[in-house]
Amino acid sequence: MRVLVTAASRHGATDEIDRQIGDEMEKTLDFPAVEVHVRPADAVDDVLTYDAAVIGSAIYMGRWQEPARRLVEAVAASHREMPVWLFSSGPIGDPPQPEGDSADAVALAELPCVREHATFAGRLDKHDLRLTER
Numbered sequence: 001m002r003v004l005v006t007a008a009s010r011h012g013a014t015d016e017i018d019r020q021i022g023d024e025m026e027k028t029l030d031f032p033a034v035e036v037h038v039r040p041a042d043a044v045d046d047v048l049t050y051d052a053a054v055i056g057s058a059i060y061m062g063r064w065q066e067p068a069r070r071l072v073e074a075v076a077a078s079h080r081e082m083p084v085w086l087f088s089s090g091p092i093g094d095p096p097q098p099e100g101d102s103a104d105a106v107a108l109a110e111l112p113c114v115r116e117h118a119t120f121a122g123r124l125d126k127h128d129l130r131l132t133e134r
Helices: 013-028 066-078 103-109
Strands: 002-008 035-040 052-060 084-089 114-120
Touching: 002 013, 002 066, 013 035, 013 052, 013 084, 052 066, 052 103, 066 084, 066 103, 084 103, 103 114
Parallel strands: 002 035, 002 052, 052 084, 084 114
Antiparallel strands: none
């Protein structure tokens, strides 16, 4: 079994989440029959070569990043039986803002292949932002 763990990240924080998920899966699924592949979403050529996937995205301007949306939509269109788990990263602050899931996450979580969606708090270092993002 081949499992893809991937995320679209703009500044790296969401990449840390998918690496952590991949590491935990490798520890938990410690037998040769399961291969866990951790890849950035924009480096995945074909999600359909995997048997299951964990796909995440940073939320910017209330939206999932295009590479992650594209992967989920590819599974939904061509390989509906493949189990997919989703995660979003983006709410920041105390309490985290914005509240609730993004419209993209809500719509993607309703696809037949999606088993569950989770949201993790984001991390934002203003020094990493481009001028237009500030």
